[in-house]
Amino acid sequence: MIKVGIIGSTGYAGNEIVRLLTGHPEAEIAWLSSKSFAGEKYQGIYRNYYKLLDMPCTAEGIAELADTVDVIFTATPQGYLSGILNEELLEKCRFIDLSADYRIKDVKTYEKWYKIGHQSPELIAEAVYGLTEVNREDIKHARILANPGCYTTCSILTALPLVKAGIIDPDTLIVNALSGVSGAGRGAKIANLFCEVNESAKAYGVATHRHTPEIEEQLGYAAGRTVTISFTPHLVPMNRGILATETASLKGSHTMEEIRSVYEEFYGKEYFIRILPEGQCPETRFTEGSNFVDIGFQIDERTNRIVMMGALDNLVKGAAGQAVQNMNVMFGFEETDGLRIIPMVP
Amino acid sequence: MIKVGIIGSTGYAGNEIVRLLTGHPEAEIAWLSSKSFAGEKYQGIYRNYYKLLDMPCTAEGIAELADTVDVIFTATPQGYLSGILNEELLEKCRFIDLSADYRIKDVKTYEKWYKIGHQSPELIAEAVYGLTEVNREDIKHARILANPGCYTTCSILTALPLVKAGIIDPDTLIVNALSGVSGAGRGAKIANLFCEVNESAKAYGVATHRHTPEIEEQLGYAAGRTVTISFTPHLVPMNRGILATETASLKGSHTMEEIRSVYEEFYGKEYFIRILPEGQCPETRFTEGSNFVDIGFQIDERTNRIVMMGALDNLVKGAAGQAVQNMNVMFGFEETDGLRIIPMVP
Amino acid sequence: MIKVGIIGSTGYAGNEIVRLLTGHPEAEIAWLSSKSFAGEKYQGIYRNYYKLLDMPCTAEGIAELADTVDVIFTATPQGYLSGILNEELLEKCRFIDLSADYRIKDVKTYEKWYKIGHQSPELIAEAVYGLTEVNREDIKHARILANPGCYTTCSILTALPLVKAGIIDPDTLIVNALSGVSGAGRGAKIANLFCEVNESAKAYGVATHRHTPEIEEQLGYAAGRTVTISFTPHLVPMNRGILATETASLKGSHTMEEIRSVYEEFYGKEYFIRILPEGQCPETRFTEGSNFVDIGFQIDERTNRIVMMGALDNLVKGAAGQAVQNMNVMFGFEETDGLRIIPMVP
């Protein structure tokens, strides 16, 4: 039984880590940290935990907190972990960071897209990008685990096998993604009020969204060269879910069966990735509450393009679930521990 | 490990039984029956089970099906189970009926409110009403378990302790309840289309809703006399949830502390019933996906009335969850087996 | 053509006044005032007005603003108008106040429920309560029009004819009302974020909601005596709409036809009030965007109670629409000017 601490525990991603760990057979929560709600009972903020989790939010310093646990999850704004992390802390415990601080290897790219300076660039190199299905071996020994973003997890996993197999031209890749509103966080902003979001759809961050370089970097490793893509995120009125619709030109001619076999070879043994039967398009609801990624695809013979589609729950596989999956790998637990959850429909 | 069959497995309640049993340590699904989808794979209808449950829907006769299992759940329309149940079947296995067929002891009351004849009235007497927290002892030995309705579970559990303690006058009880749309079932009706339900609220079945006599019968047992109440159900645009707001006149003068102690005495040891701290009103979201009932209350000194409020997930404690809870009691398992689920927020 | 100013124009009610006045044949907007968005273009805040309304938000003082218009709408927090209104301003223009400042005649009742002191109690007496269908004659000459609240408009109009006719006992009246989220305003609060409200229902303000004394006062006038009721408001996940479900004991025995004739006599000539055919329950969607109130009712013979139901759009008949209707009466326009809007479905 390992001990776990969560910094930023009262945001939606932090809360989802709490939900998943509460049912985990090998990990227990030692403390929950929150700047905004320090001193308040966690079950008073998220009343779903009433009578189930009797723990206050702490605001103690990280140096003391780190002494008491084996791993810390940071579900914090960009710049938080990179501003405090150092060798001393890393000797105390391991870190799973849900922010973008250690996801991008090139610090200049990070600073350009995030518009903040990086305070511990010397640690970026050793951080492991936590796309579990892709980097499982490296994750085992990671001290700093850079947990991928929600859009990126969905976008990368959906396209990566075909990029790696050289079946699509990555520079023709157009990713349009839809996100539920929990992806916007729990901050008190007018833009995220019910009446501003409900009954509407919009694109945002066009040509400037910060998940773009993260997708490009990972697909670049698969392609063996620099990749430049178009990424357009959208907000749609639902609590949870990411749907990525990705269109790319096929290199040469391919059948549906060939494409399927590439996916199956890549993901065939993966518990959390489900390649849907032909003709089925993924729907976010069929992944809700779970760590699954559902992937479908369709060749468009008229244009010799392929449309790849991926769906996941942004708070689970897109954040907390993948973080727990990575924790499982890091500590040698069953990878599915705490994550064998049936998606809830409706 | 017991074997379980589900008739009517492709409705929302049936599907929720499947979800809960898939994670149950002591029960396994032997077959899934469906009239509408016979022969189809269950995971093709509810794609959340893709790669998780490889089982077709059967339409075999109940006589043969009953031979293979220890218990059958019937999530079927009114009149189905009462039309086929007999001693021969009851010797083969036990039945947990999610319809209203055996809930009401007085067959005339049943026939009047449901407007159908009852085909096996001789079996009503032995059926046990499955409000687990109230009838636990009788449930242990039930052959026919009449699983309560969603509105009724919420309405009864919220008011019962105060009725039993003689603190409220049950004949002054006005129950207004809100339901999510899954309570209307999965039938293809215009009235339940997204665009007919979304962005609207309405009352329906005013003075005629079939759950009324069920509430009255159970509260009547608690009061020790016949009880007549007002019950008005409403449909609101959400997938899941029942919220019952119940107003009644207090007999004499009572403090909030007194009321609390009555509730605590009645439910203090119950895992699935949570009496909220003073000043908190239950919200359906804090029970979503779980078997919990959250209860709050407020005395209105100006009118010497009390407002009691109960919230639950209509598909879990209001249907499938309570059915599994009853199964646990009937077979001597831990009552919370398969049901220790943290409500999912958001 | 009269000139109109709106203070608090960037809240949801203020914005709805703008929408309605933009299509009004006899009134034109002279200025829009906003504390939070002073200097910004209105069409930059509410982009639905892009290319349709080219006007900045002003933050000028009310003394100067009042010189330029015939009437000012104040869609402002409680205490704003009562804090500045005086005889000098009243000589400049007339005021239609969407706050509660002048709704309640007894200043002590106001101060008790609103927990603020009233700064101009000497003006309360002359203010006219703007329930148009009830106070039309007095409204014509009002200098201060106290526009009713959303819950109150719905609750009062639904019950008033039966209270006035002595058919129900007002002290048995239990009002349960459901509101869309726009009723909570456009302030940046966590509680009103999409993910906090969506897929959930709750009661709030139990036994303490400020609209209670307003309902009681108006029904008291109809009853000819003091009336005490129970009022429980609820929040449900939709943008717009109020649904009031009101249960009361009948005095003596009455038929559906008798009740209908009472309603028809009271409201038969009213354009904005629709008494639904027998058996129909009002649905908020059928009033959306319009100034209509839909009223239905059902006698429950078992309890000799009646369930009255009213539905309206909280931003229109519950706020801005009734305010414009009152303006029409005050200035001698057609009462339906700017308000002959077909409800929009879906």
Added chain:
Amino acid sequence: MIKVGIIGSTGYAGNEIVRLLTGHPEAEIAWLSSKSFAGEKYQGIYRNYYKLLDMPCTAEGIAELADTVDVIFTATPQGYLSGILNEELLEKCRFIDLSADYRIKDVKTYEKWYKIGHQSPELIAEAVYGLTEVNREDIKHARILANPGCYTTCSILTALPLVKAGIIDPDTLIVNALSGVSGAGRGAKIANLFCEVNESAKAYGVATHRHTPEIEEQLGYAAGRTVTISFTPHLVPMNRGILATETASLKGSHTMEEIRSVYEEFYGKEYFIRILPEGQCPETRFTEGSNFVDIGFQIDERTNRIVMMGALDNLVKGAAGQAVQNMNVMFGFEETDGLRIIPMVP
């Protein structure tokens, strides 16, 4: 004052024509036809019209009906109008068809994508495609007006100026579009139930959606050559709205200002098309209930692609509103008659 008949009046598009015509100064509804609801009062089906429209649904034959009106709107399934239309009918009145029967000039293309035979191919040539802003002159004299689809109106209007100006390469055009659920119609299908659609997003009809050839044909006229595009529609949980996000490669290098001037030149005088200020992305809510199309765009310098975005209300500019706009042009009315509606927010 012209007389109008509507066939298929009880679907969502038919109902929206009724809503718009009810407020039209130059047209009045002579009859409403409905196969499913013949004999029923229209206000019993759409209760928003209660007390506003006292008219039954007729099922009379079209020959008789056509005698009594100047124009018939057909909001009917594919194949209906083409199956009955002939010269005799066309001498009686004009037709505005909301189905796809006369949209596509090449009958083989129609039959291939719609998988039905065309029964009156000889009439296709004279039919005018009713994209009002593009074909205004031809529309004036049309006897058969082929009213465009919802996805197509949005997709074409958003991209057409840049295609016509040769600024983008149309064969690189990737259209991803999101639709509200009313686009799926009012048929009683499980797939469109609230609980199947709410809280989820999905793509559908990938590489096979019937609006594809319609977009290609119209953009082909603008390009002066055959155009092949990728079109992927999505369903998102809201009542109304289409959002089209269209990505294409720029030919050569262009500035935001150059692009804007192309749009402004093309649409500058159009009332219903709003080119948004730089940096603003269209949101469907800002067009709700109105006939507006909001268009935004962003150059992505990294890829030398442009992202064009269009938003509209699928039932208004995407169906009934454009149909009324076309009627206005056909009969020489003000083009905005009955359509000067402020979008309703929230």
